[in-house]
Structures are given as structure tokens and as C-alpha cells.
Amino acid sequence: MDTTSIVNALDGAGYRLTGPRRALATLIARRTGHFTATELVDEAHAKRLRVGRATVFRTLEVLEALGAVERLDLPSGDHAYVVCRRAHHHHVVCSRCGRTSEIDDGGLRFLVSEIARRTGYRVDDHRLELFGLCPACMATLPGPTSVSA
């Protein structure tokens, strides 16, 4: 995901292209793993960018609504964000380096409708989050070489 895509998303939705928003688009586009609003605030501050705390939260809110970013709830209870391409999907999150990979709905769609049928609920929304170790982090890890699921 590059800066331009995020900026275009804002522009296309009728939001004004301001300095702070462009700056944030760049910071976010550079991210590889998940990040928190506070991390973004600190990074902007460290780089002497003119971006206030409130603006970071407000921009993330807009970007989430536009589907350019998605909010994750980490097992720790923290709220983190990840950049994303499509509107709805799910992620595998590496609990060591924070890297995320998108996963497609595949069998999940069927699973959800099956659950709706069994419980009698009308299911409007669902969230699936997976946590573990990405291939790169596994490689740097000591111990047994065998891999379990």
C-alpha cells in the first residue's frame, strides 16, 4: 500500500487533502505490521511533523470508515491498526514482529452461514483474528525445528 492510494481514498470520498493527512498517509503506508494510534502520534512527533494527537485519531477513524485501514483487537486488549486493500477480510498477526497477512474469506463464508442456521441468529458481521508466528520469526527461533499448528 502506498501513500498515494490512501490519499486517493480520502480525495475520492470528498475529504480535503491537508498537510497532516498527507503526512499520516505516508507514515501509515510505510508500516509493515500493526501499529497503534499512539505509536503514530509519537512517530510524527519524533519526525517533527505538524500533526496533533487529535488529528491522528480523527484521521484513523476516517480511514477505517473508508476501509483503508482496519482496527484489530490484540489479545492484550490493545487496539491496533493495519493497512488493508479490500473492504472485508481477516488477518493473521505475528505476535513477535507484528507483521500481518491478509487471509481470504474462503471457507469462512460457509462456516458463518452454517452457524447462522444452527443458532437461529441473523449474522450481520463477523471478525476472525489469528495470532501466531510468521515464517520469518519462526526461522530465527531456537529450539525444535518441527512445526505444529
Add this chain to the structure above:
Amino acid sequence: MDTTSIVNALDGAGYRLTGPRRALATLIARRTGHFTATELVDEAHAKRLRVGRATVFRTLEVLEALGAVERLDLPSGDHAYVVCRRAHHHHVVCSRCGRTSEIDDGGLRFLVSEIARRTGYRVDDHRLELFGLCPACMATLPGPTSVSA
């Protein structure tokens, strides 16, 4: 879930059976839907129970570790809890009345291993949360009678 089961869980794990913990066990056992720590604090206060704010949080933490309760992350970002029976499972949450139903792992287990295979991650943990309308709430709803998933 009744008060006794929760108390037994605490006792069995070596925790002391104190007044506040018994009181909380009762409040929690009576809950049908999801609830927040703050709601519990307020309810205890309203009923003049001798239970401090900190104790509510500390007790919920213990109960979660024991698997008597599970924490949900609602789409709103709020943290809520639900009583539960087995150690690991997932929930469908009614976004209108808050009622929850447990759902079994069923096809999910396969789905998770499939995702691990495709992404190369070692998946250690996963969370699936479904949101929608429970049968009772659907029945009280105006509008078209047809149901969609």
C-alpha cells in the same frame, strides 16, 4: 451457569472464598448477555454490595484465567465479558439485546489449519466473533419478514 459453579471454580483453583467474590459470582451468574466491568461495578454499588471497583476488575481477571468468563471485544471497541462453560469456543452476540450463544469449533478447526498452511504462519491462537440479531429480537422487529444472512 449458576453462582456455585463460579465459586467452585475459584475454590478449586485455590482462591479464597471471600464475600466480594461470592457477591460477584452471583451478579455474574445472573447475567444473560454480555456485560462490562463498569456495569458490574455500578450494579454492585446500586445493590449496596461491599464490592470495590478494583475488586471487580481483579476478580474478572481471575475468572477469565480460569475460563469461567471470556472477554469479548465489541465492534464499538468496548470490552465486555460473557459467562462460559468450556475453555475454548466462540460466540454469536446479539447487537440489540446483548445475548450471546456459544458456538462450537466445528469447521473452524479445519479452516485454521488450512490458513496456517497457506500463509506459512504457525497459528497459536484465534478468535472468532459473530454479531447480529438473536431470534427473539428478530421476532420483535418491524419490517420485512424475510430473513437474510
Add this chain to the structure above:
DNA sequence: GTTTTTGCAAACCATTTGCAGGGTC
């Protein structure tokens, strides 16, 4: 020129913590 955005700082609010007193085993 009108409308949106921003930054700041204060307000908010859920959650955590330190610690002295009280309860449980």
C-alpha cells in the same frame, strides 16, 4: 468566502496500582 480541519489543552473514562486494614484458612 464558506466550510472543513487542525492543534491545543482540558476533559473523559476505563483500568491499574500502592498501601494499610481486614478476612480467610
Add this chain to the structure above:
DNA sequence: GACCCTGCAAATGGTTTGCAAAAAC
């Protein structure tokens, strides 16, 4: 009696808000 728990109240830390100035269209 030793150790675990509790309440309180203060500290914490993420997130939101009010508002006047600044920027975008």
C-alpha cells in the same frame, strides 16, 4: 498467625472534545 484480599483514592494512559485560528476548495 501468615498470607491473601479488599477498599480507597490517586495515578495512568488511551481517546474524545470544545473552540478559535488556519487551510482547503
